[in-house]
Amino acid sequence: MEVLIIIAVICLIISILSDREKTWLGIKRGLKMFLNLLPVILVVLILVSIFLFFLPNETIVRYLGNDAGFIGYIIAAIIGSISLIPGYIAYPLAGILLKNGVSYPVIAVFITTLMMVGVLTLPIEIKYFGVRTAILRNVLYFIGAIFIGIFIGLFYNI
Amino acid sequence: MKTFYKKNQISLLLIALFVIFTIISYVFDFGTGKIIFQEHFFSFLKEMILFLPMMFILIGLGDVWISKDKVEKHIGESSGIKGLILVILLSMAQAGPLYAAFPVTYLLWKKGASIRNIFIYIGAFCTIKIPMITFETGFLGWKFSLLRTLMSLPIIVLIANIMEKYLKNRHFEVNEI
Numbered sequence: 001m002e003v004l005i006i007i008a009v010i011c012l013i014i015s016i017l018s019d020r021e022k023t024w025l026g027i028k029r030g031l032k033m034f035l036n037l038l039p040v041i042l043v044v045l046i047l048v049s050i051f052l053f054f055l056p057n058e059t060i061v062r063y064l065g066n067d068a069g070f071i072g073y074i075i076a077a078i079i080g081s082i083s084l085i086p087g088y089i090a091y092p093l094a095g096i097l098l099k100n101g102v103s104y105p106v107i108a109v110f111i112t113t114l115m116m117v118g119v120l121t122l123p124i125e126i127k128y129f130g131v132r133t134a135i136l137r138n139v140l141y142f143i144g145a146i147f148i149g150i151f152i153g154l155f156y157n158i
Numbered sequence: 159m160k161t162f163y164k165k166n167q168i169s170l171l172l173i174a175l176f177v178i179f180t181i182i183s184y185v186f187d188f189g190t191g192k193i194i195f196q197e198h199f200f201s202f203l204k205e206m207i208l209f210l211p212m213m214f215i216l217i218g219l220g221d222v223w224i225s226k227d228k229v230e231k232h233i234g235e236s237s238g239i240k241g242l243i244l245v246i247l248l249s250m251a252q253a254g255p256l257y258a259a260f261p262v263t264y265l266l267w268k269k270g271a272s273i274r275n276i277f278i279y280i281g282a283f284c285t286i287k288i289p290m291i292t293f294e295t296g297f298l299g300w301k302f303s304l305l306r307t308l309m310s311l312p313i314i315v316l317i318a319n320i321m322e323k324y325l326k327n328r329h330f331e332v333n334e335i
Binding site (some may be wrong): 001004005007008009010011012015022023025026027028029030031032033034035039040041042043044045048049050051053058084085086087088091092094096100104107109112113115116123125126127128129130132133136137140141143147148151152155 | 162165166169170172173177190194195198199203204205206208209210211212213214215216217218219220221222223225245251255256257260263264277280281284285287290291292293295296297298302305306309310313314316317321322323325328331332333335
């Protein structure tokens with residue numbers, strides 16, 4: 001994380017040296033995005049804080065931890081498919097879940113389905129591609145996400 | 159400012175409730191409230207307070223320097239391996255949710271991109287965006303991020319191949335909305 005902040009600062013300096021006005025526009029645009037998301041980010045943090053207080057750690061580990069096996073992938077894939085969370089919020093959330101015992105492969109399945117499978121956005125997708133193509137794409141990615149989880153599990157369990 | 163309040167009414171209300179709850183917990187020494195704030199909420203917040211604004215500035219800068227027109231100009235000009243690499247690289251630079259990829263898909267299709275490249279674009283757009291990768295490495299570590307990206311690439315290409323094989327002779331088209 002520190003490395004990324006340093007990279008961001010370096011990019012910022014290069015940008016300032018190249019074009020001051022453009023840089024200012026970029027900073028404004030970025031901070032505006034941040035401020036617009038801040039209330040939602042805070043609410044997610046609050047809800048997760050409360051949720052983690054009441055949900056015992058052992059339960060999380062049992063269903064979504066390293067030894068949960070296939071059931072963990074399926075739970076993660078279903079939750080990822082039906083939720084509509086932007087990445088800016090999903091990654092901090094995933095980081096918190098990881099620290100509370102959720103395994104890397106389960107996080108990978110969750111992230112992949114979150115990005116690639118959209119049950120709630122299916123009506124939009126159908127408008128563009130038609131029913132058959134939209135459903136086929138979502139089903140294939142649902143399966144693909146589980147495979148990504150399995151592969152990552154192979155690397156992280158060694 | 160007014161639209162900000164209107165749009166986030168419920169969120170702001172919940173935040174206010176949480177603040178009040180936390181203050182009361184501290185005043186009356188209520189253990190549950192103190193633990194929720196100190197051990198969970200505050201430790202999460204501490205981690206993000208510098209990182210998130212910095213990343214958003216980075217995204218803003220990327221937005222200013224890499225314009226969308228540039229991306230769209232290059233799309234669909236060539237197919238084959240060169241076109242494939244180009245499509246992946248272009249989609250990596252952008253940010254946005256899944257459904258933000260569909261309008262570009264229409265453009266791709268109109269310009270004669272193959273079915274395979276269209277679905278590679280969607281896959282790459284969703285999984286390996288540079289702004290998102292910065293978040294991913296920040297919160298989940300570079301090893302995870304690298305592994306997930308490397309695992310995703312062959313799966314994206316494989317699924318695009320299956321889609322093309324299946325849809326080739328079945329009147330595939332992308333509609334404009």
